[in-house]
Structures are given as C-alpha cells and as structure tokens.
Amino acid sequence: MESSFMHRLGPERCKKRQRTDSDTTFPSLKLNSTMDVEIEATENDIDSQHRETEANAAQFVEVGHPHARLAQLPAVRTVLDEVLSPELCQELLFVFRATSTIGYRPHVRSATIHDVSTTAPWLLPPLIRARHAVLSAVEAAFGLSLELAVEFSGLMGWARGAVLGWHHDSNREYLSRRHLSAVLYLNTQGDEFGAGDFRFRDGPGPLRVAPRVGRLVAYTADRRNVHCVEEVAWGERCTLTCWFSLEPSASEDPLVIQRLCCNPAIRVSPHLPSGFGLGSQPLPPPSSSAPAHTAIAQQAGEASESLAPEVDLNPGRGGTFSVLVLRRCWWRRYLGPGLPTSMYQLPAGPCESPVRVRGGVAEEQSGDVGFRADGGATKCDADWRGGAAAEGGSEGTTGGRGAVAREECGGVGREGDLRLERLRCLGLVVVATAGGMRSGGRDGILRTSPRARRKHPQCLGTTVPPCTNKMGSMESTVAVTKESPGAVQTSVTGGGSLAEFTAAAAATAVRPCDAAYDSTSGQAQVARSQTHRTVDSGTPAADLAGNAGGYGSCSDGEGRGGPEENPACGQESRDVKMQEVEDEEEEGSKWEEAISREDIWVALVDELEATEGEGTLCHGGIESTKRSGGNEADDDDAVIAPMSARGLAAPSLLWFPGPSAALLAAQFAAYTRNIQRFRSIVQLEEAVRELPAYAHQRMEELLTELPTWKTLGVMLSDD
Ligand SMILES: O=C(O)CCC(=O)C(=O)O
Numbered sequence: 001m002e003s004s005f006m007h008r009l010g011p012e013r014c015k016k017r018q019r020t021d022s023d024t025t026f027p028s029l030k031l032n033s034t035m036d037v038e039i040e041a042t043e044n045d046i047d048s049q050h051r052e053t054e055a056n057a058a059q060f061v062e063v064g065h066p067h068a069r070l071a072q073l074p075a076v077r078t079v080l081d082e083v084l085s086p087e088l089c090q091e092l093l094f095v096f097r098a099t100s101t102i103g104y105r106p107h108v109r110s111a112t113i114h115d116v117s118t119t120a121p122w123l124l125p126p127l128i129r130a131r132h133a134v135l136s137a138v139e140a141a142f143g144l145s146l147e148l149a150v151e152f153s154g155l156m157g158w159a160r161g162a163v164l165g166w167h168h169d170s171n172r173e174y175l176s177r178r179h180l181s182a183v184l185y186l187n188t189q190g191d192e193f194g195a196g197d198f199r200f201r202d203g204p205g206p207l208r209v210a211p212r213v214g215r216l217v218a219y220t221a222d223r224r225n226v227h228c229v230e231e232v233a234w235g236e237r238c239t240l241t242c243w244f245s246l247e248p249s250a251s252e253d254p255l256v257i258q259r260l261c262c263n264p265a266i267r268v269s270p271h272l273p274s275g276f277g278l279g280s281q282p283l284p285p286p287s288s289s290a291p292a293h294t295a296i297a298q299q300a301g302e303a304s305e306s307l308a309p310e311v312d313l314n315p316g317r318g319g320t321f322s323v324l325v326l327r328r329c330w331w332r333r334y335l336g337p338g339l340p341t342s343m344y345q346l347p348a349g350p351c352e353s354p355v356r357v358r359g360g361v362a363e364e365q366s367g368d369v370g371f372r373a374d375g376g377a378t379k380c381d382a383d384w385r386g387g388a389a390a391e392g393g394s395e396g397t398t399g400g401r402g403a404v405a406r407e408e409c410g411g412v413g414r415e416g417d418l419r420l421e422r423l424r425c426l427g428l429v430v431v432a433t434a435g436g437m438r439s440g441g442r443d444g445i446l447r448t449s450p451r452a453r454r455k456h457p458q459c460l461g462t463t464v465p466p467c468t469n470k471m472g473s474m475e476s477t478v479a480v481t482k483e484s485p486g487a488v489q490t491s492v493t494g495g496g497s498l499a500e501f502t503a504a505a506a507a508t509a510v511r512p513c514d515a516a517y518d519s520t521s522g523q524a525q526v527a528r529s530q531t532h533r534t535v536d537s538g539t540p541a542a543d544l545a546g547n548a549g550g551y552g553s554c555s556d557g558e559g560r561g562g563p564e565e566n567p568a569c570g571q572e573s574r575d576v577k578m579q580e581v582e583d584e585e586e587e588g589s590k591w592e593e594a595i596s597r598e599d600i601w602v603a604l605v606d607e608l609e610a611t612e613g614e615g616t617l618c619h620g621g622i623e624s625t626k627r628s629g630g631n632e633a634d635d636d637d638a639v640i641a642p643m644s645a646r647g648l649a650a651p652s653l654l655w656f657p658g659p660s661a662a663l664l665a666a667q668f669a670a671y672t673r674n675i676q677r678f679r680s681i682v683q684l685e686e687a688v689r690e691l692p693a694y695a696h697q698r699m700e701e702l703l704t705e706l707p708t709w710k711t712l713g714v715m716l717s718d719d
C-alpha cells in the first residue's frame, strides 16, 4: 500500500509523507514544548470577548457537520513544527508584503494565490512550494494522501488589533466544501508580533497554539474544531492559510492556472495538455488579449529596440507554452532586466467610484454610488461584499466563492479601489484626478514637465479609480501635496458629486470613519482635516480639505508629521495650481535639496510618465481574482479599516500617470520596504540592484516549472 503511494507520490512527497506519518496523533506531535502550546484549557481562558462569540459559533452548527470521510478520524487536529524552513517562511513574508492588499477582517491584509498570480506571477514558486508542503503535511497527518484539493490558499497578515472570535471554518453554507484547515505561521510570536494565539475552544489538546515560524496547525473545518485567534498586540502576525476540500471540483488550481494563462506575462497557448487543470473553462480567445499584447509591444517598442520572441518553453512535453517575455522595457534602465511588464498593467474601464466604507446596508442614491452619512456601504459594496476584499478566512466573513453580482459596478472600479488601498497600505501617497486637473491636466493625468516636477514636486502622484469618465461631468481632483519634507497635505478640489466625493475620500486615504457625506444636505466633509470645507453636491468648484489619513500627514498616529513638524497643517487647502506657485516661492530650495537625494524616484517618475496611456491588461485576471477570493463578507469594516502605515520614510515624489504605474511603484516600494535594511528612499538604489535579480530568478523558475504542472501541486508532475 505504502509503496504504491510512494510510486504515485514521487520522492518528494514520499519524504514528506514518511516524515509526517509519525505525527498524526498528538502524543507523538513534534512539539518543542508545552511552553507555547498549551494542552489544557482553564476556565479563565475563555474571556468575555470569546464568550460573546460563542453564540455565533452555536448558530453555525447546522452547517458544521463533519464530512463522512472525516467523521472517524483518530484525531481531528494536529500541530506540527518545522513544516516549512525559516528561509522559505522569510521568502513568503517577502511575497506577502510585495503583493498583499486589504484582507478579510479588520487589520488583516492578505495576498491570495490569485493576487500573486495576477500581480506578480514570478512570486508564485515559493508560494506554491509552501502550499504543497502544507498540503502534503495535512494529507499525511490525517491519512488522506492524495485526497485533498486546495480550495483556498493565501498569505495573511494580522496587524495589531486583528482578532477572530470563536468559530469553525465551515460555518456557512457556501463554505461547506471546506473540509480541512491549515494555518502555517510565517513568523514567531514575541519576535515580530505580540499575542495572537490560536486557540481551540475545547476537545483534545493542544488548546492553545502560539504561532512560531514554520509551525502548522491543521484541523477539520467542522464544528469539532471551534477556534479563535486572540487579538494581536503589536507587529504583524503572518500566516499561510489554506483550506482543503475532499471534492476535487472545489480546487482553486484551475482558476489560478487560468489566471496565469490570462496574464500577458505568461501567455499560454490554448493548446494545453490534458489534465493541466483548466477543465472546461475556456481560455480567452487570443483576440481578447490581443490589444493588451499590442499595447505592451508598442510600449516596449517605443522604449526599446527589442521584444523577445515568444518562447516555446517546453516543446517536447505535452503542450506548447508561448511565453511572451518583454525585454527592454522602460524600467530596465533603472531596475535592470527581468521584470516583465504586464503585471503592472491593470484594468481600466467603466465603473463608478467604488469607495468602500464602514459596514452597513447599501443605500440607493440618485447616482450609481451611494454614500451614507453614517459611513454605510455603497451600492457597489453591497455586491462587492466578499469580493476581493474577502480573501479566504472563515467565520462567514471569509473565503468562499461568492459571486460578483454586478460586474459593471463592483468590477473594474473595485480594482481601482484595491489599488488605492494597496498604495495606502504601503504608505504611499497619491493624487487622484477625476476628469482632469485644472492645472493643465487632461484625461485625469497631471501634466507638468519632469523638470517642473523636480522643482515643484508637490503634486506627488495620481491614481484614480479607472472609472472617472462615468463619475459625472464635473471635474474632481484630489491632490496630495507635500507641504514640508515631514508632512503631507491633502486637498480635494471639485468633487461635486457623491461619486466624486467618495472617490476623493478613497484616493486621499481619508479614513472613511473620518469622512462623512450628509445625503440630506448634500454636504460632504472630511472630518479629520485640520481645515474643513464642505462641498455642495453639484458644485464643482467647491473644495474640501482633508489630510492623508495618517500617512505622513498632520495627524499621523505614528509620530510622523504633526503640527510641529508641519507648519502647513493648519493651512487651508488650496487650488493645486496655486499650490505650485506658492511652493515655488517658499520652498523651492528645500525641495531641491530633498529631491537631489531622490534621484531614483525622479527617474522612475519620468519613466512612468512615458507609460502614460499604455492601456489596460489583465482584465480577466482581475475579474477572476475577485470571484475566486470572494464570499459574503458580513463585516465590511474589514475592507477599509486603516492599515498600519509604515510606509517609506518619505513617501513623496511619486507621480503616477495612472493606476498601473501607481501599482508598479507600490509594488516596487513594497519590495524595497520589505527588504529590512531599506528604510528610506535614499537606500532604494541598493534595492534596485537586488530586486531584478530576485524577480528574474523567480520568473525563470516559474516559466520553467509551469509547463510541468498538471495542477499546482508541483510534485505530482513526477509521473
Ligand atoms: O490565523 C489563524 O491562526 C487562524 C485563522 C482562522 O481561524 C481563520 O481564518 O478562520
């Protein structure tokens, strides 16, 4: 029996299986001690917060029946150490930080495998390796070899304040195909975060698991494993969270592979080998991605002399994978070779502004976007609940595959929102324009010469939900301006309509809890601003002022900025054009000095400008990402709850012609930020040398491995 398994599994899986087979029951668990894995629960352990949520758990029992295959397991949970090496965990942290976006609960951000596939496919190999190691460990631990499909996998970061009450992981009807859960901890409690214990409510020990790097806690998703996560006290607790299903059709692999196929970075021919995992889902016809392809080619052609030919990666092995690898793209001069362009190409398209605000019932407004005075959800949000914002997890707010009911509403524009959120998470400031800036802008793009920007870098960037045309006829501009080297001031100009206001609030990182729109009076304001102005709905010229919601702004809770450092904090917002003039007079030399230390960003910015209008790609990928990660989130606070904003030390001098470029910068910044020693922009040059090497290596790996994957379980390709 074992040998036949070994034959099917191949050496890697066998090794894993042999190692973990001995760990299937608790007495033989590879636990280092009970210091951080508590076997017995005490009465006091169930604190009031958890008691509150017991009622919740009780209501889920209906849908928490064990799967028949799992009903007689000798053990329903396990804890294993050293399932992943610290090095791989470290790399996963890197992947997570480079790709994460808003997560499924307040203070949680995540990077699902779909996110990674879409935005940075070259980062997939470590994630897939890790995912497969977890799969193997879980299958071995529960004696389910080759029986499990990965239903969801994603990297999660639980920041300070993140908490999850008692629940089990199949507590909703739509989670019923979720049969086993596994959480692999990527970092260690006490080192990189405080508190955040995982706890089982009752049943066999261990009842309390302290996260530590490489440790896996795995359990059946049914009601026998009611568990919780205690509140994280500081830092960020990072996990690779996976759910498994006994139903092959629940596998997320086909979608992931489809995502890759849609990604112009990895254009796979329609002639896929059988069993590749696509099932009946058709690939997009070549024509559907042709414009994108052309756009890239054009872009590459402009910026360079050569476009690599399509590469037949593996002609001999069942199927041709035509991989378009672009070379000589604009950033090559700065970042070196190896970075395919397409992951930076994000969709644009028609959609209303999809700002996401605090939980509540959607309210219809006259426009397409509702914004409630109490911070309730927009109409888009109602359909979006559980979209890309709810990536994984359980407790009803999480995971699953919810439908996006209104594509036209929650679709592309939502991605715009995600991008904004991502930028904000990274501590980057942005300028959003809706309908063009007054200072000579067109098409939502601020146009000043590079030279002028160098001298007057107060217009820091531009990004906007890619739906500005439908936002209304009025102009709306959000400018995040750097008032002094230590602080950022945000001003919103125009914003006459509800939609514009919401877009503005989103774009400026004004925390929704600090912004309000009075639907009765039509007044919108940003409450946290040092200076308040209101804007009359329908009055394009009206201004409202805000600050950048804690991102290097006046009210930064993390010690940056503040009135003392930022004399401009108390000033009223001004028209963007005015601002430029004044800065020129008052701060010119200061800026010059600051900029000279940021040449790399100037260069980046200049080149970003060149990508203006480069088009939008990956639409299908993004759509699919939303669907695959989504479910019925019942806690919309998760979506826009401000994340910790440990961004770049001086997130300035970013000028983005559009969301795609903004994401590029964000991703780039994420890379650099998360190489621990890079703390300031000044040090980016070093990162610039490392990033391409890493990305290049990983991309090569991906391109090499992809043709051999029949599913994302790479080891299965042995036979
Ligand atoms: O992160 C953990 O330790 C567990 C998370 C969890 O229980 C869930 O997402 O359902």
Ligand SMILES: [Fe+2]
Binding pocket: 167, 168, 169, 181, 227, 394, 395
């Ligand atoms: Fe859970």
